[in-house]
Amino acid sequence: MSPAHSKSESVAEALDAVDRGVEPDRPVLRDAVRALLTELSVRAPGRSVEVRIPPFGAIQCVAGPRHTRGTPPNVVETDPMTWLLVATGRLPWDEAVRDGRLRASGVRTDLTDYLPLLG
Template identity: 55%
Template sequence: MDAVADAIAAIDNDEAPDRETLKAAVRELLKALADNAPGHSVEVRVPPYGAVQCVEGPRHRRGTPPNVIECAPLVFLELGTGRLGFAAAVAAGKVAASGQRADLSEHLPLAGPHGEDLDGNA
C-alpha cells in the first residue's frame, strides 16, 4: 500500500498529503475493503475519491442503498490504518453511518498504522 504509506508519512511530518497521493491512498484502502469484506449490502463513500459496495448481506439494486457510510478522505485514511476506531469516529461525528449494517468495526483496519500491509509488507 505505497500511497497509503506516503500519505501517512506526510501526516506524521505534520504535512497534508498532496491531492494525488490522498486520492490513491483512499482508492487503495477502498479496494482492500471491497476485497476483505465482499458483498453489496453497505455502500462506503469517500467523496470525492470513490465509493465501494461491500459486506455480505442483502443486495441493493436501485436508488439510495439502505446502509451507507460516508466520511472525508483523511478520516478514511485514519480508519483504514487503525489510527481511529470506527465507533469513536461515528461518536465524534467524523463518520455518517445509516442503516442496520452500517458498521465497519469488524473489517478495520485494512493496513498498519504506517500504511504497511497487515502482514508487515510496505
C-alpha cells in the first residue's frame, strides 16, 4: 500500500473520484481494492470462495469446504472499478452479475450477505 494512504482513506479517495466523475488514480484504486478485499476476508472468514480482482488482488473467504488444487469451484471475478462499486454498495450485486461486469461461478459465490463493506 502507498505510504500516503491508509486503507480507509484510499476507499474514501477512490469514491470521491467516482463522485467527481473521474477514474481514481491507479495507486488509490489499488489500495482501495486491497482494503475492501481485506475487510471481506474479516467479515467472511474461510477458504471456500476465491475472490479475484486482477491485477490488484485475490483472497479466499467464506466458510465451507476448503479448496486445495486445480480450479476453485467457487470463484468471483471482476475488474477493480466494479469491485469498488459493488463492495461499497454503489452498484447492486445482482445488477453487476446481470450486466456481466462481475462473474460468480459456484454455489457459495453470492456475497450479498457481506456487502456493503463500509458502514
